[in-house]
């Protein structure tokens with residue numbers, strides 16, 4: 001629905017919309033103009049949402065707000081991200097005004113392909129400025145675009161720029177400034193009479209419900225509705241006006257077709273005929289241009305070689321995540337531990353100290369430890385994207401993804417999901433086929449995200465023997481880790497196949513993707529991308545995870561009955577006085593030699609400290625058992641017993657449902673270790689190994705550990721993921737479905753693992 | 763130019779060039795391809811064969827799945 005406010009006060013910032021094909025440098029220009037850093041990538045569809053920023057004052061005379069739109073080849077909406085563009089340009093997007101000026105970024109190295117969108121946008125008759133970007137590359141590839149003549153022919157300014165070097169931006173902003181005041185441009189295309197008349201008839205039919213839309217803009221929308229068979233605009237009008245609209249549309253389409261025009265190609269025919277005339281006048285190109293991209297593609301898109309290189313790249317990526325992040329993780333870890341100790345020393349013992357040290361620092365800290373891994377993973381993805389390799393990966397894998405009913409475009413969202421499912425789910429916006437998109441969202445959370453890694457590390461470190469296989473080529477521990485990644489992937493494949501055959505049936509859409517020219521990744525772009533991710537991650541750690549941790553802490557701390565403290569204090573008193581008695585006894589026995597004396601005293605001290613420590617542990621354990629969390633744990637014990645878990649494990653898993661990162665922190669609290677427990681902490685590992693049932697049986701062994709890991713591999717313990725699915729599908733149905741199916745699979749998987757492993761290993 | 767009816771992209775080998783004669787209006791994705799420039803008279807070059815294949819149109823490399831390959835009809839003459 002339109003929420004556009006018709007008249008603004010004069011002082012309002014003018015709104016400038018940035019449109020263009022993917023990979024034309026829109027994001028780079030946006031960043032250069034606003035000084036605001038956002039994600040840039042040499043991969044179609046990276047800008048999946050609109051974002052806005054203020055143009056830096058050094059460029060603009062009047063204050064301008066810049067709105068970045070997703071890259072698109074055409075205003076015809078085939079996928080979710082494309083639908084946004086026309087809506088935004090027409091001012092039909094919620095909370096966004098009609099733009100005062102539209103800036104179209106075009107790639108000077110390939111003007112013909114870019115002018116299609118230009119001709120569509122110019123027909124909206126809005127003030128428009130064209131930013132002719134990448135003139136540096138165009139010069140190198142000997143494509144010469146006569147900007148002045150093009151400007152004359154189009155009736156709007158055409159400003160040559162180099163977005164990466166910030167060249168021409170002042171002129172561009174001046175043109176934008178002037179365009180705000182200038183009257184709308186107009187241009188003439190040779191639309192065949194039957195098409196014009198069909199649009200007119202639809203205009204007349206729908207005018208009563210069009211509530212005062214601008215005529216040219218409305219006609220442009222109607223043209224896309226007329227020609228876009230089954231498209232987004234048709235669906236939207238159909239929902240608004242029902243059968244009346246549908247019969248009108250059918251009638252008008254029939255009129256066009258009966259006159260011998262093809263709905264699919266008429267727009268292309270008309271516009272490209274116009275473009276070719278324009279190109280003949282304004283573009284000169286020399287043959288024999290450099291072909292670095294072609295050479296690289298001979299290897300990189302080769303069916304066998306290309307796939308091998310892709311596999312090596314992925315292997316290197318995961319290897320580097322483990323190898324490089326460990327030392328950094330350790331450093332972060334000790335910093336957090338030091339922070340906790342400092343705060344402990346400062347604050348008096350009590351709920352406040354416990355909240356800050358055990359709750360906030362331990363919980364959020366346990367999450368921040370993954371920051372290095374996430375940064376490394378995103379650096380890797382950013383490089384692959386920025387150099388243009390990502391679409392090649394999608395190309396190579398299209399056939400393989402086809403085997404499970406998905407297309408190559410699903411590969412990138414799934415790959416990103418190995419870092420975190422949330423950006424993965426956002427990246428599905430580039431998948432045009434709605435069913436394939438939903439299937440991709442459903443299985444994205446099964447990819448082993450980085451938050452699962454610490455859980456695997458903890459349990460593998462504690463329970464899987466550190467033995468070498470195949471003569472030292474691979475360690476058993478690494479193999480189990482790999483197996484955990486495989487569990488999720490294999491299950492995802494099965495779920496996708498099943499979903500595509502049942503609830504989301506439909507032929508996959510054929511692959512269609514631009515392969516952008518290879519470019520050297522820009523260091524700045526790549527680092528900013530990683531920085532953005534890191535910031536987002538820290539913000540989520542600081543908010544949601546922090547909130548969950550505090551709740552878990554409170555449930556585990558209260559009611560904190562006084563009686564427990566009194567009972568344990570009495571025991572401590574007893575031990576201390578017994579110790580005192582023993583010491584004085586020894587001291588009275590003067591005949592013992594000096595040396596022997598101190599040894600005996602030291603031994604007594606040690607004995608007392610051990611006893612006191614045990615009482616502290618007991619006390620903390622008692623508090624926990626009496627706490628709300630402990631009671632909840634008891635209550636769910638029968639449910640988790642078949643999986644081989646005890647109540648503590650059940651509680652930690654329960655607490656980890658909003659965010660699985662919470663699990664280690666909760667385990668730490670539960671095992672009375674309080675602060676800073678993560679998978680590297682030998683303490684928690686030892687504790688898990690040595691914890692015993694009342695009958696002396698160990699609580700944890702290999703089968704239990706495997707069962708827990710399989711549960712984590714398959715379970716959807718992530719509120720962020722479910723919220724993202726809800727937002728993207730605009731319904732509760734899919735997040736609920738995802739949660740239910742994954743939790744069920746996780747439970748069954750953990751149970752089968754425990755039963756089978758118990759047979760094999762015990 | 764000897765017309766032998768439309769050829770399909772699948773008959774092109776790497777390095778072959780051809781002109782688009784029409785796109786098959788009845789297939790899904792036809793408009794998408796037309797918008798990208800696959801219209802009557804456009805010149806294309808096969809860069810990598812297969813399913814999907816890569817063709818060059820203007821200065822753009824486009825990966826096309828099998829379904830899209832069949833939508834694009836080529837004029838009979840080859841070897842520009």
Ligand SMILES: Nc1nc2c(ncn2[C@@H]2O[C@H](COP(=O)(O)OP(=O)(O)O)[C@@H](O)[C@H]2O)c(=O)[nH]1
Nearest residue numbers: 022023024025026027028040041134162163164
């Ligand atoms: N040489 C050169 N490269 C550019 C220019 N503008 C953008 N790029 C590069 O083109 C690639 C795509 O740019 P991006 O801003 O992500 O395009 P978007 O997809 O339209 O947002 C990036 O690798 C940029 O660094 C330019 O003017 N000159």
